[in-house]
Amino acid sequence: MLEVKHIEACYGQSVVLNKVSLNVRPGQAVCLLGRNGVGKTTFLKSIMGLVNTPAGSVRLAGREMISQPTYLRARQGIGYVSQGRDIFSQLTVKENLLLGLEVCGGTGCIHEEIYDLFPVLKTMQQRKGGDLSGGQQQQLAIARALVANPKMLILDEPTEGIQPSVIQDIGRVIKHLKREGKTTILIVEQYLDFAMDVADYYYVMDKGQMIMQGLTDQLNYDEIRKKIAI
Numbered sequence: 001m002l003e004v005k006h007i008e009a010c011y012g013q014s015v016v017l018n019k020v021s022l023n024v025r026p027g028q029a030v031c032l033l034g035r036n037g038v039g040k041t042t043f044l045k046s047i048m049g050l051v052n053t054p055a056g057s058v059r060l061a062g063r064e065m066i067s068q069p070t071y072l073r074a075r076q077g078i079g080y081v082s083q084g085r086d087i088f089s090q091l092t093v094k095e096n097l098l099l100g101l102e103v104c105g106g107t108g109c110i111h112e113e114i115y116d117l118f119p120v121l122k123t124m125q126q127r128k129g130g131d132l133s134g135g136q137q138q139q140l141a142i143a144r145a146l147v148a149n150p151k152m153l154i155l156d157e158p159t160e161g162i163q164p165s166v167i168q169d170i171g172r173v174i175k176h177l178k179r180e181g182k183t184t185i186l187i188v189e190q191y192l193d194f195a196m197d198v199a200d201y202y203y204v205m206d207k208g209q210m211i212m213q214g215l216t217d218q219l220n221y222d223e224i225r226k227k228i229a230i
């Protein structure tokens with residue numbers, strides 16, 4: 001579904017990613033692990049066209065996207081939930097969700113399934129985004145990405161700073177999406193237990209390069225912990 005090949009990314013003169021490759025097969029959930037500052041967020045931004053990528057290729061369902069602007073990548077089916085969540089604090093929960101439909105030209109509606117996945121959003125539809133807790137904002141950000149039915153959902157550290165019960169809820173949603181088979185998922189995560197619970201395959205990044213990869217059910221916990229420990 002997603003094939004990233006030999007991608008390079010830089011901020012000005014500073015090269016952050018050096019020929020990084022990663023594949024996510026249709027219906028899979030893949031996690032990208034690594035210490036702080038190794039380039040994980042930059043990698044996701046490269047997929048979305050939010051950083052300068054002088055070399056490499058990003059294909060979604062076989063289609064090259066590397067020269068396309070971010071909005072076209074989103075329109076082709078990538079839902080991206082950034083680390084900061086980017087909730088509009090002065091808009092209501094419902095208005096934030098409606099913005100998710102802009103990806104497909106503002107047409108369509110918020111299907112009941114979204115509220116089934118995140119019941120808290122139904123009860124809080126008229127509340128301002130800024131009044132929600134961090135965990136509720138994270139759920140809103142994921143829901144907003146899902147309203148456009150993305151082929152590929154990309155999550156940047158969805159558990160960061162979030163209480164355990166909400167982490168469990170987010171884990172349940174990811175597993176549900178996998179079971180449904182309609183959405184392929186790529187997650188950057190530092191919380192190893194969560195990543196192993198939801199993902200089928202893992203990559204480990206260090207200093208702008210992939211250093212390990214494999215099936216999560218064959219993963220050696222101690223070895224990985226050493227690679228991602230701060």
Ligand SMILES: Nc1ncnc2c1ncn2[C@@H]1O[C@H](COP(=O)(O)OP(=O)(O)OP(=O)(O)O)[C@@H](O)[C@H]1O
Nearest residue numbers: 011014016034035036037038039040041042043083
């Ligand atoms: N906008 C920017 N301008 C310049 N350098 C940046 C910018 N954003 C990130 N960097 C640098 O790029 C490198 C990789 O950062 P990145 O945020 O991709 O890492 P990360 O693995 O996602 O870390 P974290 O887990 O802390 O989010 C770091 O050295 C960082 O300082």
